[in-house]
């Protein structure tokens with residue numbers, strides 16, 4: 001057997017107990033690894049009513065079966081735990097180099113239980129695992145912590161995963177950062193790590209991940225690499241412009257949200273486009289472990305330089321806040337990296353706050369004289385910083401857009417699904433993607449079934465974005481395939497170029513198993529259903545599979561998608577049927593039996 | 598008739614970002630891209646007033662045509 005190390009590291013922080021256990025291979029065959037296997041283990045081990053920020057919540061940092069192999073983009077890992085934002089299974093994905101290093105140290109997964117009595121960090125060098133005092137780095141930002149822990153560890157090849165001040169103050173927008181700039185961003189996972197008094201995990205591994213069939217792997221790899229290179233998106237578009245190239249496409253399609261989704265076309269989009277960033281700000285490209293695509297950016301701005309920004313952050317701190325100042329967007333994005341926050345939700349929360357101010361629901365005296373109006377770049381940056389430290393009104397922002405808007409009696413102004421903010425595509429003008437927002441198990445998320453690919457980019461084939469035809473089938477397949485990709489340790493961006501059979505071939509060559517395409521896709525379906533069962537057991541119902549009222553009722557006011565609303569009620573029953581769920585969105589006994597859940 | 602042509606990403610190299618062109622009635626997308634030296638195969642996304650179009654779509658007065666090579670992100 002290849003790919004898996006077969007070993008899990010379990011650390012109880014309350015007792016200071018460190019142990020290892022064999023990976024449950026029977027489960028791994030059904031749930032792969034990463035998001036799938038850790039999600040299933042979470043479901044079995046953690047009670048439904050556990051408070052996400054209590055010691056009883058458990059965190060699984062899980063690599064994929066391909067992580068650390070020579071498969072392209074195989075540096076990825078997942079943080080799986082109960083989300084403090086909405087109680088669902090959080091599974092936040094990150095790239096960089098940390099995941100591969102954990103595998104080299106000999107572990108498929110690290111499980112973190114309990115809560116340390118005082119701030120600690122974990123140091124791993126192969127079999128040597130220690131829980132150490134983090135007093136020196138608690139309170140420090142991600143950059144300073146990374147530097148200090150690397151120095152203390154004494155090995156430059158060590159990789160650091162850490163929370164910033166936002167995680168320490170238990171912000172529900174807190175991310176877990178690794179390799180300085182990479183983020184397991186969404187669902188508030190940084191707050192769970194903070195609640196355990198765990199600042200960081202430093203890891204250095206000297207082992208290797210073996211492939212079961214090295215010869216077969218050679219052929220499979222050369223085919224996959226060829227496809228990635230030849231594909232116009234992965235071979236040219238993404239490497240040249242980064243993800244921000246989407247600004248103009250999404251805007252020209254009339255689904256680029258402006259001022260907290262009050263508008264969906266931006267006449268000034270060019271000022272924040274990927275083309276503009278490439279011409280004026282780009283210093284160099286950046287890639288995760290074994291990635292031939294290199295979509296990452298390293299950029300300069302007035303007074304600084306750093307990683308990013310990605311499309312989503314360009315939008316959330318930019319047009320969603322009415323801001324068109326690239327320098328300010330860079331600074332806010334850098335604050336997210338440095339202080340450890342989800343750059344999507346942080347920007348969206350500020351946009352929601354701006355609308356609360358615009359409508360007069362937030363009184364000026366709450367704001368200490370710091371502007372919080374659409375278009376005010378300086379105010380946007382300062383509120384980003386205050387959110388991370390929970391200062392003044394920033395403490396309300398740190399609770400995320402839903403709790404913020406709800407506290408003023410207007411939850412409808414939070415542009416979120418299941419309290420997780422919707423990213424940079426207005427679902428009113430892209431019906432399949434909107435269905436996927438509404439039904440994504442973790443809430444408003446674009447990377448659980450990226451329907452933008454067929455509905456806008458024409459990959460693997462062009463679908464009419466405004467039509468409902470066939471969309472329920474497409475959404476289900478995209479969601480299941482994404483669950484597979486998330487659970488094997490490859491980057492979702494490879495799916496612009498690769499299809500199911502490419503992933504099956506790679507998994508089989510690495511593991512020595514003989515999955516058929518249908519069996520691998522069924523793993524994705526199984527994973528999706530387990531996540532759904534978690535949503536149901538914490539009390540979610542079909543009423544939670546919805547979109548903010550604005551996006552269902554108020555037509556897009558202007559631009560190319562003028563007049564559109566999202567037609568969710570026409571899609572949802574057919575989607576449930578497609579999934580083998582009853583009218584209440586509950587998987588039927590037969591569905592679960594067929595999937596072996 | 599007047600039509601606004603917008604080019605994006607690598608299509609801008611050595612060409613333009615946005616241009617208003619005077620075109621004769623019956624002009625289709627292919628007639629616009631040929632003089633620009635853009636091949637139909639290079640055209641990944643073609644939006645006419647924000648709606649899907651292709652190289653055979655006929656243009657009308659006041660239209661905005663947005664042309665993209667293969668690009669994507671997330």
Ligand code: SF4
Pocket residue numbers: 073095096286287288289291292293294295296491492493
């Ligand atoms: S495509 Fe981008 S995010 Fe994905 S692995 Fe490569 S550099 Fe990382």
